[in-house]
Amino acid sequence: METPMYQSNHRKIALGLSLIPGFGQLYNRQYVKGISFFILAASFLIVFKDLLNMGWWGIFTLGEVVGRDHSIFLLVEGILAVIISVFGLGFYAFNLRDAYKNGQKRDLGLKISSLREQYRALVDNGFPYLMISPGFILLVFVVIFPIIFVVLLAFTNYDLYHSPPAKLVDWVGFQNFIDLVKLDLWRKTFINVLAWTIVWTFGATTLQIALGIFLAIIVNQKDLKGKAIIRTIFILPWAVPAFVTILVFSGMFNESFGVINKTILASLGIGPIEWMTDPFWTKVALILIQTWLGFPFVFAMTTGVLQAIPNELYEAATVDGASSWQKFTKITLPLVLYATAPILITQYTFNFNNFNIIYLFNGGGPAVSGQNAGATDILISWIYRLTMTSAQYSKAAAITLLLSLVVVSVALWQFRRTKSFKEEDMM
Amino acid sequence: MDMKRQKLIRLTLSYAVILAMTIVIVYPLLWVVGSSFNPGQSLSGSKMIPDNATLAHYKKLFDTSQSDYLIWYWNSLKISTLTMIFSVILVSLTAYSFSRYRFIGRQNGLMTFLILQMIPNFAALIAIFILALLTGLVDTHLGLILVYVGGAIPMNTWLMKGYLDTIPKELDESAKIDGAGHLRIFFQIVLPLAKPIIAVVALFTFIAPFGDFILASVLLRSKEKYTLAVGLYDLVAKQFGSEFTTFAAGSVLIAVPIAILFLSFQKYFVSGLTAGGTKG
Numbered sequence: 147m148e149t150p151m152y153q154s155n156h157r158k159i160a161l162g163l164s165l166i167p168g169f170g171q172l173y174n175r176q177y178v179k180g181i182s183f184f185i186l187a188a189s190f191l192i193v194f195k196d197l198l199n200m201g202w203w204g205i206f207t208l209g210e211v212v213g214r215d216h217s218i219f220l221l222v223e224g225i226l227a228v229i230i231s232v233f234g235l236g237f238y239a240f241n242l243r244d245a246y247k248n249g250q251k252r253d254l255g256l257k258i259s260s261l262r263e264q265y266r267a268l269v270d271n272g273f274p275y276l277m278i279s280p281g282f283i284l285l286v287f288v289v290i291f292p293i294i295f296v297v298l299l300a301f302t303n304y305d306l307y308h309s310p311p312a313k314l315v316d317w318v319g320f321q322n323f324i325d326l327v328k329l330d331l332w333r334k335t336f337i338n339v340l341a342w343t344i345v346w347t348f349g350a351t352t353l354q355i356a357l358g359i360f361l362a363i364i365v366n367q368k369d370l371k372g373k374a375i376i377r378t379i380f381i382l383p384w385a386v387p388a389f390v391t392i393l394v395f396s397g398m399f400n401e402s403f404g405v406i407n408k409t410i411l412a413s414l415g416i417g418p419i420e421w422m423t424d425p426f427w428t429k430v431a432l433i434l435i436q437t438w439l440g441f442p443f444v445f446a447m448t449t450g451v452l453q454a455i456p457n458e459l460y461e462a463a464t465v466d467g468a469s470s471w472q473k474f475t476k477i478t479l480p481l482v483l484y485a486t487a488p489i490l491i492t493q494y495t496f497n498f499n500n501f502n503i504i505y506l507f508n509g510g511g512p513a514v515s516g517q518n519a520g521a522t523d524i525l526i527s528w529i530y531r532l533t534m535t536s537a538q539y540s541k542a543a544a545i546t547l548l549l550s551l552v553v554v555s556v557a558l559w560q561f562r563r564t565k566s567f568k569e570e571d572m573m
Numbered sequence: 574m575d576m577k578r579q580k581l582i583r584l585t586l587s588y589a590v591i592l593a594m595t596i597v598i599v600y601p602l603l604w605v606v607g608s609s610f611n612p613g614q615s616l617s618g619s620k621m622i623p624d625n626a627t628l629a630h631y632k633k634l635f636d637t638s639q640s641d642y643l644i645w646y647w648n649s650l651k652i653s654t655l656t657m658i659f660s661v662i663l664v665s666l667t668a669y670s671f672s673r674y675r676f677i678g679r680q681n682g683l684m685t686f687l688i689l690q691m692i693p694n695f696a697a698l699i700a701i702f703i704l705a706l707l708t709g710l711v712d713t714h715l716g717l718i719l720v721y722v723g724g725a726i727p728m729n730t731w732l733m734k735g736y737l738d739t740i741p742k743e744l745d746e747s748a749k750i751d752g753a754g755h756l757r758i759f760f761q762i763v764l765p766l767a768k769p770i771i772a773v774v775a776l777f778t779f780i781a782p783f784g785d786f787i788l789a790s791v792l793l794r795s796k797e798k799y800t801l802a803v804g805l806y807d808l809v810a811k812q813f814g815s816e817f818t819t820f821a822a823g824s825v826l827i828a829v830p831i832a833i834l835f836l837s838f839q840k841y842f843v844s845g846l847t848a849g850g851t852k853g
Contacts, residue, residue, distance in 0.1 A: 218703060219707060222703065222704065222707055269755070270755075271676070273670075273674070273755045274670035274673075274674035274676045274679075275670075275676065277666040277667065277669060277670040278666065278667050278670050278671075278682070280663055280666065281663035281664070281666060281667040281726050281730075282667070282682075284663065284719065284722060284723045284726070285689070285723050285726050285727070287704075287719075287723070288701070288704075288719055288720050288722075288723030288724065289689055289697075289723050289724060289726075289727070290689070291700070291704065292697030292700030292701050292704060293689075293692065293696075293697050293700070295697065295699075295700035295703070295704070296696070296697045296699065296700050299699065299700070361590075361591075361594060364587050364590055364591065365591070367583075367584075367587060369580070369584065370584065370587060370588075376591055376595075378836065379595050379598060379599065380594065380598065381835075381836065381839060382598055382599075382602065382832065383598055384835070385831065385832035385835035385836055385839075386602065386828045386831065386832050387780070387783055387784045387802075387827060387828060387831050388784055389784050389786050389802045389805070389806070390605075390805070390824045390827055390828050391601065393805065393806065393809055393820070393824070394601055394604070394605050394821075394824060395601065397608075397809070397817055397820075398601060398604065405604060438597070438598070438601075446839070495691060499693045499696070501693075501695065501786075501787050502784070502786050502787070505786070505787070506786065506806065526693070526695075526696065529696070529698070530698065530787065533698055533699050533702075534791070539699050542698075542699060543699065546696050546697070549696065550692050550696060553691045553692055554688050554691055554692065556691070557687065557688065557690075557691035558687075558688070
């Protein structure tokens with residue numbers, strides 16, 4: 147049925163000629179387009195020829211001659227080559243499709259759009275791409291590129307002993323992950339750090355959420371005076387930059403000079419507590435500080451929700467003879483949790499990666515014998531330690547990969563439940 | 574009578590809780606302020622209400638021959654402001670296209686952003702560092718700003734898209750019928766209506782670099798390039814406690830303006846977050 151409709155074979159010829167970008171367009175008598183396609187493609191090849199050549203070789207071999215080849219730079223060039231190739235192939239596919247479509251138009255005896263019409267179409271259809279591209283290109287280089295790099299690094303043996311330029315780095319497959327499970331030192335550290343990360347994430351976050359909601363409900367009581375000033379005070383910990391407060395707290399918790407041991411606990415008749423050297427008390431201090439830092443956010447959100455709950459609900463409940471406790475558990479809490487759930491879950495992922503507090507309070511310490519992470523190191527601060535102090539890059543990358551998998555699956559699970567996924571138009 | 578007593582007990586308990594929380598919140602803050610006026614240098618001697626209050630530490634911070642504090646302050650302001658400007662521009666453009674146009678790759682793009690916003694960009698620390706080494710952007714503010722802006726895009730785009738989705742589409746459609754171009758609709762119709770969320774994004778992207786420690790400490794090498802977070806940590810970490818009062822003065826000078834800025838924008842903040850966050 148299809149073939150008889152075409153009176154000629156322009157589409158095939160245009161497609162064939164387009165194997166050299168621009169020629170198909172020239173054949174279709176779209177001269178400006180053809181020439182600009184050709185120039186674009188040619189300059190693409192000229193500019194990136196060396197990088198592509200070097201990169202594709204580099205990403206497979208990671209270098210062959212010690213001294214001449216720097217494995218890590220080759221890896222970087224390799225990823226760049228892959229990204230650039232993807233862009234290039236995208237353009238090439240567009241070029242082929244364009245030539246074919248216009249050839250088809252000619253075959254069907256339709257008029258090919260003039261230069262002005264092409265320009266309009268380009269502006270109309272291309273406008274969203276044009277708007278996105280600056281942000282997207284930046285994103286590719288500072289976010290996506292590093293992620294690809296880390297993923298690849300997790301499968302190499304890049305560490306202090308395999309460090310360019312003196313040594314070459316090699317692909318080692320899943321060796322890093324196997325080491326994490328099999329080697330005693332790594333397994334023990336990994337399990338301890340993971341366990342504390344989980345306790346930390348759930349403990350600190352749940353406490354801050356509970357306190358935030360509790361205080362919001364207390365302050366929201368109708369007959370309570372001075373709401374505005376109380377709310378301002380309760381927001382303060384959120385308003386002060388966290389790194390300042392954490393450093394201040396680490397001064398206050400200082401074992402020998404800090405105000406907590408010296409003044410507060412002493413006046414209560416309690417002896418000094420080892421906030422910085424005893425793992426248990428350091429953990430307690432960290433959770434307390436994070437609760438202090440984090441509850442105002444939940445407090446503010448909950449207050450917003452509470453003020454939006456219509457009063458009639460409570461009045462109706464009173465008429466039906468509900469007690470205050472029933473009103474709380476059946477009306478207030480479900481509404482608050484429903485409205486703030488997505489934001490509350492981001493609080494968990496935030497604390498899961500809350501590097502600042504762990505590092506600034508006590509540097510992840512105190513040190514523990516028999517493992518290469520401090521007692522309060524969470525995964526992200528352990529990664530930092532491995533990268534910055536012991537140059538265990540590939541292990542750090544492997545752990546990053548595991549960590550990201552956890553975070554991404556939590557994120558996807560969360561967003562699958564939210565509205566936006568179900569409403570087709572939103573996505 | 575019983576109702577009244579119940580109410581009295583309830584209110585008294587509430588005020589007791591509020592009072593206790595207020596002390597817990599305000600005590601550390603007042604303590605830093607007090608420490609910053611203490612005459613001595615060390616942590617051990619610092620008191621909340623000092624005996625002979627002094628402004629010496631503030632003077633020291635403002636004296637460029639004795640400390641780099643003013644330089645750090647300037648660096649932080651510069652980096653935060655530039656990050657804010659670039660982020661707001663890029664985020665507005667991206668969020669607007671995602672909200673208003675239906676183009677090939679939109680769904681995948683949104684999905685990518687969703688996943689990316691969950692991975693903190695400092696997770697790829699090593700890669701960022703090596704990439705910066707390779708491009709010569711180590712120890713430059715430009716490198717840091719680029720990383721901050723890139724990292725701010727995914728999350729803030731979702732936030733702003735969520736808000737833009739609530740602005741009725743009929744507005745721009747009728748403008749289109751009246752002959753307004755793409756840019757005109759964007760600048761004259763949608764952007765003015767999106768002011769609250771722009772304020773939120775601006776504040777977020779201004780404060781985030783201010784509070785960031787990890788990326789700045791990895792990328793910045795020389796002392797005169799430091800931001801406040803790195804500089805203050807440096808001041809306090811080298812010999813803990815020995816320069817504590819100077820550190821306290823430095824903290825006060827950061828915390829006060831940021832807190833005022835924050836409190837004055839707080840309303841926008843919460844409404845923007847709940848609108849963008851729950852919808853998005």
